[in-house]
Amino acid sequence: MKKIEAIIKPFKFDEVKDALAEIGIQGMTVTEVKGYGRQKGHKEVYRDAEYIIDLIPKIKIEVVTSAKATDKIVKVIQKAAYSGKIGDGKIFISPIEEAIRIRTGEKNSNAL
Amino acid sequence: MQTPIDILKIKRKKIIQNFTNTTKGFPLKDYSFCFDNYFISTFENSLKKFSDNFVPFSIIALGGYGREEMCIKSDIDILFLFEKEMTQSAKDIIYEFVYPLWNIKIDVGYSVRTLSEQKNEIKNNIESFTAFLDARFLCGFSPLYMNAKKKFNDYVNSKKDKIVKELYTLNKERHKKFGDLVNQIEPNLKNGQGGLRDYHTILWLSKILFDLKTKEELKTFGYFSEKDYEEFTESLELIFNVRNRLQTLISIKSDILYFEHQKKVAEKLGFKKNELKTDVEIFLSSLHRSMESIKENYLNFLEHIKLPALSDKKRKVIKSVEKEGLCVRDGKLEFKSSKIIPKNPAILMDIFQESLKKKINIGGEAKKLIKEFIKLLPTCYENLDLLKSFEKILINENEDTLTLFSMLSTNFIPHFIPEFKNIEGSIQYNQYHLYPVDKHSIKTLGVVKSFKNNKEILGEVYNKIKDKKSLFWAALLHDIGKGFSKTAHAEEGAKIAKIMLLKMRMPVKRVNIITFLIKNHLLLVESATRRDVFDKETISFVASRVKNSDNLSFLYLLTIADSKATGPKAFTSWKKELLQVLFLKVNELFYDTDFSDKKTFTLIEKKRDELSKIYGVDLIDKMSLRYLLKTQTENIKKHIDLFNTLNDKIFVWDIKKTKTTREITFCSKNYKGLLSKVTSVLTYNNIDILNATIHTWTNDIAMNVFTVSPPPDEIFEDEKWEKIKKNIDEVLSGKKEFISKIEQIASKEIAGLSNISKKNLKVRIDNKSSSFFTIINIFAYDIKGLLSMLVTTLYEENLDIKFSIIASIGEKIVDSFYVTNAEGQKIENIDSLKNILLKKLENIFS
Numbered sequence: 001m002k003k004i005e006a007i008i009k010p011f012k013f014d015e016v017k018d019a020l021a022e023i024g025i026q027g028m029t030v031t032e033v034k035g036y037g038r039q040k041g042h043k044e045v046y047r048d049a050e051y052i053i054d055l056i057p058k059i060k061i062e063v064v065t066s067a068k069a070t071d072k073i074v075k076v077i078q079k080a081a082y083s084g085k086i087g088d089g090k091i092f093i094s095p096i097e098e099a100i101r102i103r104t105g106e107k108n109s110n111a112l
Numbered sequence: 113m114q115t116p117i118d119i120l121k122i123k124r125k126k127i128i129q130n131f132t133n134t135t136k137g138f139p140l141k142d143y144s145f146c147f148d149n150y151f152i153s154t155f156e157n158s159l160k161k162f163s164d165n166f167v168p169f170s171i172i173a174l175g176g177y178g179r180e181e182m183c184i185k186s187d188i189d190i191l192f193l194f195e196k197e198m199t200q201s202a203k204d205i206i207y208e209f210v211y212p213l214w215n216i217k218i219d220v221g222y223s224v225r226t227l228s229e230q231k232n233e234i235k236n237n238i239e240s241f242t243a244f245l246d247a248r249f250l251c252g253f254s255p256l257y258m259n260a261k262k263k264f265n266d267y268v269n270s271k272k273d274k275i276v277k278e279l280y281t282l283n284k285e286r287h288k289k290f291g292d293l294v295n296q297i298e299p300n301l302k303n304g305q306g307g308l309r310d311y312h313t314i315l316w317l318s319k320i321l322f323d324l325k326t327k328e329e330l331k332t333f334g335y336f337s338e339k340d341y342e343e344f345t346e347s348l349e350l351i352f353n354v355r356n357r358l359q360t361l362i363s364i365k366s367d368i369l370y371f372e373h374q375k376k377v378a379e380k381l382g383f384k385k386n387e388l389k390t391d392v393e394i395f396l397s398s399l400h401r402s403m404e405s406i407k408e409n410y411l412n413f414l415e416h417i418k419l420p421a422l423s424d425k426k427r428k429v430i431k432s433v434e435k436e437g438l439c440v441r442d443g444k445l446e447f448k449s450s451k452i453i454p455k456n457p458a459i460l461m462d463i464f465q466e467s468l469k470k471k472i473n474i475g476g477e478a479k480k481l482i483k484e485f486i487k488l489l490p491t492c493y494e495n496l497d498l499l500k501s502f503e504k505i506l507i508n509e510n511e512d513t514l515t516l517f518s519m520l521s522t523n524f525i526p527h528f529i530p531e532f533k534n535i536e537g538s539i540q541y542n543q544y545h546l547y548p549v550d551k552h553s554i555k556t557l558g559v560v561k562s563f564k565n566n567k568e569i570l571g572e573v574y575n576k577i578k579d580k581k582s583l584f585w586a587a588l589l590h591d592i593g594k595g596f597s598k599t600a601h602a603e604e605g606a607k608i609a610k611i612m613l614l615k616m617r618m619p620v621k622r623v624n625i626i627t628f629l630i631k632n633h634l635l636l637v638e639s640a641t642r643r644d645v646f647d648k649e650t651i652s653f654v655a656s657r658v659k660n661s662d663n664l665s666f667l668y669l670l671t672i673a674d675s676k677a678t679g680p681k682a683f684t685s686w687k688k689e690l691l692q693v694l695f696l697k698v699n700e701l702f703y704d705t706d707f708s709d710k711k712t713f714t715l716i717e718k719k720r721d722e723l724s725k726i727y728g729v730d731l732i733d734k735m736s737l738r739y740l741l742k743t744q745t746e747n748i749k750k751h752i753d754l755f756n757t758l759n760d761k762i763f764v765w766d767i768k769k770t771k772t773t774r775e776i777t778f779c780s781k782n783y784k785g786l787l788s789k790v791t792s793v794l795t796y797n798n799i800d801i802l803n804a805t806i807h808t809w810t811n812d813i814a815m816n817v818f819t820v821s822p823p824p825d826e827i828f829e830d831e832k833w834e835k836i837k838k839n840i841d842e843v844l845s846g847k848k849e850f851i852s853k854i855e856q857i858a859s860k861e862i863a864g865l866s867n868i869s870k871k872n873l874k875v876r877i878d879n880k881s882s883s884f885f886t887i888i889n890i891f892a893y894d895i896k897g898l899l900s901m902l903v904t905t906l907y908e909e910n911l912d913i914k915f916s917i918i919a920s921i922g923e924k925i926v927d928s929f930y931v932t933n934a935e936g937q938k939i940e941n942i943d944s945l946k947n948i949l950l951k952k953l954e955n956i957f958s
Contacts, residue, residue: 009644
């Protein structure tokens with residue numbers, strides 16, 4: 001099992017969600033996050049006062065899936081979240097040791 | 113023979129079946145009665161069974177069961193009351209009652225107490241106290257019950273004030289805890305404001321204070337008017353019905369009407385959708401109204417009974433008011449007599465004004481009278497003086513919506529502004545909207561006013577605004593369209609508001625501002641969340657819709673207030689940040705020298721409309737504001753025609769000849785270093801570049817216009833262009849490069865110059881004039897190849913040239929480049945860039 005974490009631009013969220021639904025991904029965790037990477041923060045000026053926006057709003061999507069499906073999901077996310085501009089985001093993949101469904105106690109693939 | 117539990121099972125099943133098959137309310141009393149029968153029969157049986165060593169006891173129904181208001185999942189609250197100590201056999205008897213109920217999975221909350229235990233229990237535990245307040249004797253040894261009751265009454269009479277105060281405080285704390293917020297989306301039918309507990313508290317207080325026995329007596333003894341009582345019981349019926357529907361549906365004892373169950377409950381209750389609203393929205397509106405009515409009645413009741421225990425309020429006491437016809441009674445504003453209202457209906461407005469002015473609440477009696485007589489008041493369209501008075505309240509920045517909310521709850525506003533009827537109590541079925549539309553509108557207005565003391569950017573924007581009247585009206589009416597259209601409420605709202613405001617004889621200019629704000633009140637939030645706020649096109653798009661910085665300020669304030677008033681889920685710090693970025697970026701654009709003219713955006717909008725009609729919105733939306741502004745419509749059309757011939761070619765161009773110049777329109781994909789490459793080819797071929805305008809459409813298409821000198825040999829001009837075309841193909845496909853050759857050409861040129869002074873080589877970088885670009889101005893001597901070399905340096909510094917102007921003054925030139933960094937933002941470290949460019953210049957001319 002793998003966890004796929006994708007940090008994407010907020011306005012791309014609907015596209016990514018729809019694209020994932022299309023390949024049958026039903027469950028995901030979505031968080032509104034802020035951060036910065038190469039697309040650094042920047043200054044804005046309002047009436048001579050500077051407002052520094054150092055953390056940029058992003059959306060984080062987490063999907064836990066079988067190792068087999070990982071490539072496909074990553075491709076779908078990458079395609080849907082792409083705008084070609086800086087700040088399109090990143091995808092992280094990490095191994096998952098165990099998954100348990102709280103209600104039934106089912107484990108691993110049955111719990112996904 | 114059927115045992116009592118068998119009979120109970122059959123009767124219970126029948127009641128539940130009947131209930132699920134119809135939409136009618138749950139028969140609370142019949143259901144309680146089933147259990148009464150069970151206990152009575154079981155008692156008779158046990159008398160026979162345990163006749164030898166029978167200890168006398170009473171079986172007493174408590175709480176909801178005592179009131180005969182048992183719901184489907186209610187606990188059976190029972191007290192087994194003994195005189196003194198219990199024996200083992202007594203315990204055995206109790207099991208006779210309780211076990212069979214447990215077996216059919218009914219929750220029994222039973223207590224077994226002696227008389228003295230009971231006496232202590234009610235003193236120490238308010239819940240046991242209120243449970244016994246609703247006690248009802250079922251069967252057994254009645255003198256025991258009478259004895260307990262008497263002790264209870266003695267206790268009540270001796271501690272009346274303390275108990276009343278405790279009950280009141282409990283309910284007040286509960287109101288606070290289950291306050292309006294979350295409770296609005298997922299109402300708590302029991303503990304929420306206007307939930308069953310409010311009803312219970314009315315009942316308990318009236319039992320304690322006035323010795324009433326049933327809820328009907330509230331009407332009989334005049335604590336509720338006939339009309340109020342009717343509304344009250346109807347509301348209760350709905351809440352009980354909803355509670356039982358919910359509990360049947362989820363088969364657990366829950367009082368919270370969760371979002372996911374609302375639709376099912378609405379269906380079960382038989383609500384049907386209409387043109388404007390879904391079944392669940394209609395259901396929620398009426399549930400909300402019912403809970404509101406219970407709450408109102410609860411508060412009115414509290415006022416009516418003038419709780420002696422509550423006179424501890426620390427408040428400035430106002431004893432009188434000057435306004436004729438009004439007076440102060442018990443610290444509240446009231447009408448002197450109901451008779452004056454028909455003679456002078458305007459007093460219905462006066463009372464609100466006075467209440468706001470003197471900061472004194474309107475009394476319950478007066479509120480009832482306002483409701484009753486409101487029809488006598490002219491509407492806002494019929495009497496302009498009244499409208500002025502209303503507007504005074506509306507725009508009073510000290511009015512923190514308390515007055516407007518009571519104008520809403522007394523039906524004043526829906527009568528005075530009749531369009532409000534359509535949004536009154538109208539619930540929006542989603543997880544974001546906490547309040548019905550009418551309340552949300554007033555709440556939005558309150559949030560807008562609160563910006564006055566905001567220490568952040570909102571405060572600054574708010575306090576800068578001159579025409580607050582427009583802003584306040586827009587806040588009040590921004591969702592008015594929701595009462596008239598299911599889908600496009602912003603557009604519809606703008607149309608309706610326009611008619612309303614013109615009927616109010618408001619100046620056309622203000623009407624236009626208000627309707628503009630209503631129409632676009634979702635623009636910022638939609639753009640911030642659905643588009644890339646770091647993309648220039650988003651900023652341009654919003655700017656061209658908003659048109660000027662005043663409108664933007666209005667919209668920004670309205671948007672934040674609207675989101676905040678919707679509920680915590682609709683306004684997170686995350687969203688706040690997105691909106692702030694959008695606001696700041698668009699605002700900056702309005703101070704851009706190119707766009708600061710107020711007419712600019714109207715002009716661009718006109719062009720955009722015209723072109724969109726021909727080529728479709730998608731293509732035109734990709735063009736930047738600057739491009740639209742600076743390029744004539746005819747030329748844009750030509751550019752599009754040229755673009756349409758590009759297909760798979762490396763590039764296409766169009767050369768227009770005039771007497772002294774050639775204008776090359778050049779279209780290609782946006783290759784890396786495109787400008788550096790193309791200019792080097794032109795210079796290499798002895799073509800002088802007089803001017804270059806670079807545009808990038810967002811679909812990564814470069815549309816550049818070069819004004820150049822004609823080729824030296826004009827006879828074979830076409831052949832020359834063919835050769836240049838071939839060179840450009842080669843350079844763009846990476847087969848050749850010309851830059852090194854340009855350096856040779858340049859050095860020859862420089863050798864021909866006399867008196868080169870370093871003073872004449874200058875670099876100026878301007879980060880203020882343009883909101884999107886850093887402007888680099890380079891002053892130097894006019895030599896062939898200079899442009900090409902400068903462009904190459906900028907390219908090597910990872911800068912993106914968006915636009916460039918070349919001006920020759922004698923033998924000197926000024927090259928201006930509008931650039932961004934690779935991220936599309938302005939350059940932050942301009943000093944280091946300046947040094948690099950200056951060194952390069954000095955190198956070239958050394």
